[in-house]
Amino acid sequence: MSTSLPVIDLRSDTVTRPTPAMREAMARAEVGDDVYGEDPTVNALQARLAVELGFEAGLFVPSGTQSNLLALLAHCERGDEYIVGMDAHTYRYEGGGAAVLGSIQPQPLVQAADGSLPVDAVEQAIKPDDPHFARTRLLCLENTWHGRVLPMDYLAAARALCDRRGLSLHLDGARLFNAAVALGLPPRAIVRHFDSVSVCLSKGLGAPVGSVLLGSQALIAQARRWRKVAGGGMRQAGILAAAGLHALDHHAAALADDHARAARLAAALEGMSAVRLAAQHTNMVFIDVVAGGTDGFRAHMEAAGVRVSVGYTPRVRLVLHRDVDDVGVERTIEALRSFSE
CATH class of the missing domain: 3.40.640.10 (Type I PLP-dependent aspartate aminotransferase-like (Major domain))
Known part of the structure; x- marks a missing residue:
């Protein structure tokens, strides 16, 4: 499955990009x-x-x-x-x-x-x-x-x-x-x-x-x-x-939105066969890939336009941040469901 939609990057909250308002503040800085x-x-x-x-x-x-x-x-x-x-x-x-x-x-x-x-x-x-x-x-x-x-x-x-x-x-x-x-x-x-x-x-x-x-x-x-x-x-x-x-x-108060979206993503994992929820805390969701292998999981998510960080264990961390909105969460859930089908 390929997509022309914007990539959803869940590797870390370090991937956030400055907003137009932030760029303006930077340009005006004394x-x-x-x-x-x-x-x-x-x-x-x-x-x-x-x-x-x-x-x-x-x-x-x-x-x-x-x-x-x-x-x-x-x-x-x-x-x-x-x-x-x-x-x-x-x-x-x-x-x-x-x-x-x-x-x-x-x-x-x-x-x-x-x-x-x-x-x-x-x-x-x-x-x-x-x-x-x-x-x-x-x-x-x-x-x-x-x-x-x-x-x-x-x-x-x-x-x-x-x-x-x-x-x-x-x-x-x-x-x-x-x-x-x-x-x-x-x-x-x-x-x-x-x-x-x-x-x-x-x-x-x-x-x-x-x-x-x-x-x-x-x-x-x-x-x-x-x-x-x-x-x-x-x-x-x-x-x-x-x-x-x-x-x-x-931006500080909006961190609560990241936490809420992480909780929503975690709740949607219930009943999926190929991935299993390991934990969810604040803006992070941890899943275990129990079928299909981590390489297959990464390839599937990339094809769906969702970028994840896969290490040397079956556990994968998904990090919510201000550049992932409600639509991004739903697209991620859809990609996870299709991997489990």
Whole structure:
């Protein structure tokens, strides 16, 4: 089956494209040299997120990977260690940057089904103050994780552990606003437990590029220095920061629509024979291909005009975002049904 209709891209919410209104905001942006700290639009974005999320300062960077890396480099020194989930983005999908560039040792732990790291397991992983061991300095969490929202009582328990054991606490908040929408809470209520947080603007929020790292004045000053070392200093970056400001103003609340469409897609999977619903959380639907094979599934969906990301297991992640409307969801359901016939 072939189609001339627009392609529906469910590989990730990173594929969103700037709207005409966002492009207009970018074109109108007042700019300066951000390496000198002189770009007014970048400064406005940093200050806005710092105030809204309850931090002293912020730093605009090109990517979430760099934002997390700068946090690790600012929190830790050579020979230090951070505790992290075995399937967390900062450990598994960021090229080993902390170890490669910072000589910071990761201590990965198996995550619970909700993405949390059991507090007792974290405590047991903290190394003694002994020269035989790396110095445990930091606990890194992720919210959302595979679409799952970390429970609020868990965040409080993690903060209490870090306070008791002298650790800092960092949040990879790539989809922080999805978590906030799902919980019905302001993002500030989630991040108040953390010493630093990375907020991605280029996923469901729909900006074309950029993340903001938030923390204390001292931590952000250190991160700014590392940003330069890592090649992340940008000049007239206000053109990009304007997209982030527009996204915060106009796109954050609409994340609820992505969640609703994901739930609708998940419900439609009931009774299908070749694919089976594994889970649905926030804007993500996970399915298992139980017949026809993943290569056949991908080819079928591509022919139907639906782009999916197929890995090395039968499980496939479908990600809803602002560029997939109700018609796109119905076309996806139709393609899934025809694969099961």
